[in-house]
Amino acid sequence: MEIQPLLNYIKKEIDLTPDEEALLTQKVIFRTYLKNQFIIQQGDVCKFQCFVISGCTKTFYADDDGQEHIMMFSIEDWWASDMGSFITQTAADFNVQCLEKTQVAMFDYHDMETLCKEIPKLERFFRIIIQRGFVSLQKRLIRNFSLPAKERYLYFRNQYPKIEQRIPQYMLASYLGITKEFLSKIKSQILLEQ
Amino acid sequence: MEIQPLLNYIKKEIDLTPDEEALLTQKVIFRTYLKNQFIIQQGDVCKFQCFVISGCTKTFYADDDGQEHIMMFSIEDWWASDMGSFITQTAADFNVQCLEKTQVAMFDYHDMETLCKEIPKLERFFRIIIQRGFVSLQKRLIRNFSLPAKERYLYFRNQYPKIEQRIPQYMLASYLGITKEFLSKIKSQILLEQ
DNA sequence: AAATAATATTAAACTAGTTTAACTTTTATT
DNA sequence: AATAAAAGTTAAACTAGTTTAATATTATTT
Structure with missing residues (x-):
């Protein structure tokens, strides 16, 4: 499968030497999910941060009445995960389910930690990405209010x-x-x- | 004024050598705002990331009808800023106003960039902090829906x-x-x- | 202590969005 | 092509939360 979309995406924010690219490529896991399959299920620990190469997912929370509340959709060049579960390695609040056949590039939790230590620029990359996510969530919350x-x-x-x-x-x-x-x-x- | 609360807060996540502490302390700007004063105003560029040492602020968006929509409150050991404006250095959507006399430790945008390059662990620190903010925003959005x-x-x-x-x-x-x-x-x- | 400004309460009339339920259209399966 | 399943529409009855407006309470200023 193709690592290029992920590398291109990362290179928009930081420069990577060929060695760093290789290191990163080594750690990435590729996987294809079919329509309707779950990448993460509420209650499980989210072990991977997923970058969507192709396809589409929904991230949602199912409340006590079984009602679904959709947090986000992820298409090409977006991330999909339960960030809360991923960073604390505790039970996920959200499900991530595929709405189409979906190809993802995944980072395992531990690999991501070591990668960030080996390539400090990656830490910067993730900081930038998450900052943007934070800002767009803030704006969405305000839109919902106003x-x-x-x-x-x-x-x-x-x-x-x-x-x-x-x-x-x-x-x-x-x-x-x-x-x-x-x-x-x-x-x-x-x-x-x- | 006291840098200790900020250093303690940072040290919960990362270790700092005495040299690094000194470097950081050098760059921090202390300032006291009175009740009702604005730290940031909608439309201005947010030049500082503020850590609240004492006091209380509200971060809000005023819509076209002049109605206030409060995004967050910040008390001791919390951050206050318009993150969207800070990271892009463009006009702020939010106001930050003091609800009490408030002491803050501020990082200038450029100083923060250089600090993160000089102390890569700091980049990690900010990544962790923002990740948490992102997660709690996601949960708040879901609560508002459900x-x-x-x-x-x-x-x-x-x-x-x-x-x-x-x-x-x-x-x-x-x-x-x-x-x-x-x-x-x-x-x-x-x-x-x- | 009185006066003013800011904050909080109450209640009636209203509205944006929900619920329920029946029906239609589109998509997938045999 | 027929059938079933999934998705979308419509409309009437309803409700959670808003609006307006008057009143009460609490803090602040003189």
Whole structure:
């Protein structure tokens, strides 16, 4: 399988010598999951940080009533994991399930720790990536507080046009924090406006 | 002013040699803000990452109608900044305002970059801290989707008992994503139950 | 101590979004 | 091509949380 997408992604942030590239490549595990398969299950320990090479996943929390709350979707060049479980190596709150056949490049927890020590620049890389994730979560939280559902939908549509095509509408509703019926109503309302 | 609280905080995650401590101490700027003063204002570039030594701040976004949406409170041993603005050095989305007289230890953007290069362990420290922030934001977002306002309030109360005492109730309502009137109703309802 | 400003409470009218349930459309399976 | 399963739509009844507005309480200033 192809390590190139991951290396290209990393090289946008830091430079890697050929030796460092080799070291990293050595530690990466490739795996292909089929549609509907779970990469991580709520309650298990998340042992891997996954970089999506192709395909699409949803990260979600199933509450006591069995209701799914979707945290994020990951497509090509995104990460998928339960970060909380990964960094503390304790039971995961989230599931990561494939919505399509999905190819991932995985870092094992211990390998990642040693890699970061051998290549300090990698530590910097992960700091930068996580900072960005933190910032976009903050912005999403604020949008959830300050915008009504319709505008949150329009924002998503505008920001991630490629994702909307690939996922069922009821999952997008869950991501937006509304019911599928209400998203349906919003969409028909938007159609009427034009 | 006292650098000790910051050093203690850092040393929970990484070891620092006396030389490294000195290097770090050199770069830290101390400053005291009065109640109601702004550490960062929406629209400005956030030039500093602030560690709160004493006092309390709120980080909030003011929307087009002037309504405040509180992202977080920071008390002793917490950070306060607009991370998005800090890492990209572009206009801030958030304000950071002091709710009490507040002492902070500040890292300038450029000093922090150089410090991280001189002391690679610091890069690791910040990665760890931000990872935790990311995880707690994810969990908060999920709580906002899956729990009704009353349970979100009880969770906050239980998780941050020290903060509830120090802030006006209408700010807590904003943090929880509800109106002050509704929080008031929730509280009287809780009293009736006991 | 009085006056003012800031914060908190209460209640009635309202609305954004949910629930339930029946129906339609699309996609996958035999 | 027929059947079943999954996804999407519509609409009526409902509810969690908002809005508005008046009042009460607590802190701050003079």
